[in-house]
Amino acid sequence: MPDVKNILLVGVGGQGTILVGKILSNGLMSAGFDVKMSEVHGMAQRGGSVSNQVRYGKKVFSPIIDKGQADILVSFETMEALRWLEYLSPKGKAVVNDYRIPSAPILTGKSDYPEGILAVIKSKVATTVIKAAEIAQNIGNPRTMNIVLFGALVRGMELTDIEWEKVIAGIVKAGTAEINIEAFRAGMKAGEI
Amino acid sequence: MGRTLLTGNEAVARGAYEAGVTYAAAYPGTPSTEIMENIAMYKGDILAEWAPNEKVALECVIGASLAGARVMATMKMVGVNVAADPLFCAAYAGVNGGLVLVSADDPGLHSSQNEQDNRYYAKFAKIAMVEPSDSQEAKDMVLAALEISEEYDMPVLFRMTTRVCHGKSLVETSERRQVEPKPYVKNLQKYDLIPAVSRKLRVGLEEKLKQLEEFSNNTNLNFIEWKDKRIGVISSGVAYQYAREVFGDQASYLKLGFTNPLPLDKIKAFAKEVGTLYVVEELEPFIEEQIKAAGIACLGKEKIPNIGELAPAIVAKALRGEKRSTIDYDQASIPNRPPTLCAGCPHRGFFYELSKLKNIMVTGDIGCYGLGGSDPLNAKDTSYDMGASISMGYGAQRVFERSSSNLRTISTIGDSTFFHTGINSLLHVIYNGGKTITCILDNRITGMTGHQENPGSGFTLQGVPTKIVDIGELVRVLGINHVRTVNPLKLNEVREAFTWALELDEASVIITRWPCVLKKLSSDDRKEFGDYLGKCAVAEEVCIGCKMCIKTGCPALRFNKEIKKVKIDETQCAGCEVCLQVCPVKAIRKVGE
Numbered sequence: 001m002p003d004v005k006n007i008l009l010v011g012v013g014g015q016g017t018i019l020v021g022k023i024l025s026n027g028l029m030s031a032g033f034d035v036k037m038s039e040v041h042g043m044a045q046r047g048g049s050v051s052n053q054v055r056y057g058k059k060v061f062s063p064i065i066d067k068g069q070a071d072i073l074v075s076f077e078t079m080e081a082l083r084w085l086e087y088l089s090p091k092g093k094a095v096v097n098d099y100r101i102p103s104a105p106i107l108t109g110k111s112d113y114p115e116g117i118l119a120v121i122k123s124k125v126a127t128t129v130i131k132a133a134e135i136a137q138n139i140g141n142p143r144t145m146n147i148v149l150f151g152a153l154v155r156g157m158e159l160t161d162i163e164w165e166k167v168i169a170g171i172v173k174a175g176t177a178e179i180n181i182e183a184f185r186a187g188m189k190a191g192e193i
Numbered sequence: 194m195g196r197t198l199l200t201g202n203e204a205v206a207r208g209a210y211e212a213g214v215t216y217a218a219a220y221p222g223t224p225s226t227e228i229m230e231n232i233a234m235y236k237g238d239i240l241a242e243w244a245p246n247e248k249v250a251l252e253c254v255i256g257a258s259l260a261g262a263r264v265m266a267t268m269k270m271v272g273v274n275v276a277a278d279p280l281f282c283a284a285y286a287g288v289n290g291g292l293v294l295v296s297a298d299d300p301g302l303h304s305s306q307n308e309q310d311n312r313y314y315a316k317f318a319k320i321a322m323v324e325p326s327d328s329q330e331a332k333d334m335v336l337a338a339l340e341i342s343e344e345y346d347m348p349v350l351f352r353m354t355t356r357v358c359h360g361k362s363l364v365e366t367s368e369r370r371q372v373e374p375k376p377y378v379k380n381l382q383k384y385d386l387i388p389a390v391s392r393k394l395r396v397g398l399e400e401k402l403k404q405l406e407e408f409s410n411n412t413n414l415n416f417i418e419w420k421d422k423r424i425g426v427i428s429s430g431v432a433y434q435y436a437r438e439v440f441g442d443q444a445s446y447l448k449l450g451f452t453n454p455l456p457l458d459k460i461k462a463f464a465k466e467v468g469t470l471y472v473v474e475e476l477e478p479f480i481e482e483q484i485k486a487a488g489i490a491c492l493g494k495e496k497i498p499n500i501g502e503l504a505p506a507i508v509a510k511a512l513r514g515e516k517r518s519t520i521d522y523d524q525a526s527i528p529n530r531p532p533t534l535c536a537g538c539p540h541r542g543f544f545y546e547l548s549k550l551k552n553i554m555v556t557g558d559i560g561c562y563g564l565g566g567s568d569p570l571n572a573k574d575t576s577y578d579m580g581a582s583i584s585m586g587y588g589a590q591r592v593f594e595r596s597s598s599n600l601r602t603i604s605t606i607g608d609s610t611f612f613h614t615g616i617n618s619l620l621h622v623i624y625n626g627g628k629t630i631t632c633i634l635d636n637r638i639t640g641m642t643g644h645q646e647n648p649g650s651g652f653t654l655q656g657v658p659t660k661i662v663d664i665g666e667l668v669r670v671l672g673i674n675h676v677r678t679v680n681p682l683k684l685n686e687v688r689e690a691f692t693w694a695l696e697l698d699e700a701s702v703i704i705t706r707w708p709c710v711l712k713k714l715s716s717d718d719r720k721e722f723g724d725y726l727g728k729c730a731v732a733e734e735v736c737i738g739c740k741m742c743i744k745t746g747c748p749a750l751r752f753n754k755e756i757k758k759v760k761i762d763e764t765q766c767a768g769c770e771v772c773l774q775v776c777p778v779k780a781i782r783k784v785g786e
């Protein structure tokens with residue numbers, strides 16, 4: 001299925017990957033693509049690793065992305081990028097948030113947060129590192145971190161023809177459209193590098 | 194109407210609405226939960242309810258069907274085990290209004306205790322079955338299933354899997370059709386399943402299945418896509434999507450949407466036309482075994498694993514020898530990220546104290562509190578099925594007593610799980626004079642599955658204020674003489690309750706009562722519990738780096754190895770004060786109150 005594109009969003013429960021998946025799939029649908037999306041609920045909410053898979057094209061069959069198949073991997077948390085890297089195509093792109101959320105074994109001191117992750121990923125695939133937390137903070141709302149990453153994703157996938165700002169305004173909570181659009185623009189810009 | 198992106202679960206709810214369902218009931222369970230949550234939104238048209246368990250849900254729905262309504266029950270696959278008794282009866286008795294039972298299976302065990310393939314229930318109970326493979330089919334098959342149910346006078350099993358439930362795809366929606374309820378007609382020869390009646394119904398059931406096989410051969414729920422005939426693929430559910438992805442136009446497909454009884458004539462005809470015949474199934478060889486038994490040569494589980502979730506890559510590797518190249522790197526060094534009790538979770542204090550007790554066997558149960566059995570709390574010996582904590586604990590206690598072991602059993606069970614089937618088990622303890630200690634962890638909501646109301650929370654699924662079952666009163670009336678309610682965030686209260694219970698020679702119940710930290714508090718909750726105030730913070734100069742607080746497993750706490758001090762993440766801290774009570778040098782203080 002060469003005309004099907006695969007976007008993999010990963011992070012930690014509560015980071016807002018689901019909202020980004022929703023904005024993304026709605027925009028792609030409005031642009032006339034067939035879209036399938038897959039997410040797993042349940043235990044993952046309790047601080048576990050989460051993924052959101054979006055596939056689009058003329059006709060999509062499988063709702064899930066295979067190992068080695070993602071065209072882009074957007075990781076909302078640094079270590080999660082490494083966990084999911086095997087799903088990324090060797091020809092794909094990685095967008096990695098330089099943002100650490102230590103997991104339980106790290107918090108208790110049983111394991112250490114791995115160092116040098118960004119270097120490993122950079123040595124394997126085309127990589128854009130984003131300091132999305134900082135960018136969101138500068139905009140004035142740390143909770144827009146996910147939308148910053150979404151902006152970088154849109155840039156990374158060259159999906160800039162879709163009217164994302166309208167889509168965002170239609171989906172985010174009332175009264176937050178403006179700041180989310182600002183976050184989106186900042187993310188697009190940060191994704192250029 | 195329009196095209197929208199819906200999850201399979203949302204699509205089933207939409208399908209129920211469009212097909213004129215007027216009554217629906219469920220007990221939550223991943224991956225089925227959102228079906229009933231979405232049905233509940235069609236307030237004026239459908240009465241949607243949470244039942245205390247799946248058996249009750251199905252029985253309510255059966256009653257409503259007899260009364261003439263189109264009805265639906267939804268549950269996760271293990272819920273069907275609980276509801277199996279009425280299901281097998283309903284197969285014999287048939288329906289009045291159409292009846293659909295949704296079973297949401299969980300291949301890959303994303304959030305379940307086993308990986309059972311519920312398609313066998315359709316064969317076992319001798320009922321019709323449909324299997325959607327995406328959201329559009331999920332929506333459309335609800336109407337189809339209700340019509341089959343009414344036409345052939347039997348319940349229909351609507352079998353979904355995690356990827357169909359939680360996968361989103363485009364759906365064409367339409368208007369609701371108003372379906373008048375059928376009149377209720379008393380009919381003992383149909384609804385009074387005494388042996389004399391059931392013997393006759395059993396004969397009739399076989400007759401219906403024959404007719405259904407004919408239907409199965411003719412319905413376009415089972416359709417053929419002719420492409421390259423050198424390979425033929427028979428598949429159902431999401432596995433069909435994977436096969437389609439892998440083979441594209443290089444195979445012909447017999448796509449089965451109606452899978453019990455199987456369309457054996459259609460399968461034979463298809464098999465004759467194609468070269469190699471593959472059966473691509475997720476989990477067990479449900480279709481394959483029947484095809485082989487009919488003398489048709491095919492390949493399936495010789496190549497495709499029956500364990501775990503399927504994926505296109507697995508099919509491609511198994512049947513075409515294809516392997517996609519992946520990025521090669523060291524994965525072993527990535528620390529895992531297991532789910533944990535949230536910061537501020539009321540279960541934490543309870544399990545912290547429980548973890549310190551010696552000579553006990555902790556029989557656990559299913560829910561967030563199961564995480565009290567993980568590192569670093571480790572306060573759990575067992576977890577089976579819902580309600581089992583109390584009965585398994587009782588059985589073990591009896592043996593310990595008879596073998597003069599000094600082990601005591603402590604059962605831990607959540608409020609929703611207690612209402613589900615824990616009550617029955619406690620009845621056994623009381624009736625048989627057991628002396629187990631039952632801890633009911635009442636966080637005022639059904640937590641694990643995402644905050645569903647339950648008989649103790651004060652509201653129905655559709656938001657109607659209702660009676661609140663008082664768990665303390667309930668267990669007293671059942672016959673428990675020793676009942677204590679504690680605040681699980683107050684460690685001394687929990688500790689004292691354990692000491693008290695362990696000294697008793699009779700069964701006791703300890704109720705921990707504090708709301709889930711993520712619960713949207715009702716006005717009653719607010720009155721009773723107030724809001725958390727302030728956060729906890731570590732005075733670094735006082736902290737001796739003993740890591741006692743880390744042993745509570747709170748994700749807001751982090752041990753800094755370099756300076757050997759603990760730091761509390763203030764964005765995560767809920768101010769529950771469990772760590773503060775644990776600290777031996779009073780280094781943790783409350784700030785911002």
Ligand SMILES: Cc1ncc(C[n+]2csc(CCOP(=O)(O)OP(=O)(O)O)c2C)c(N)n1
Nearest residue numbers: 222559560561562607608609610639640641
């Ligand atoms: C028979 C059955 N039905 C449903 C489920 C899904 N399930 C697992 S835990 C749970 C709810 C637990 O709620 P509660 O007992 O209140 O504990 P909490 O998660 O709030 O701590 C449900 C519905 C299941 N595992 N088995």
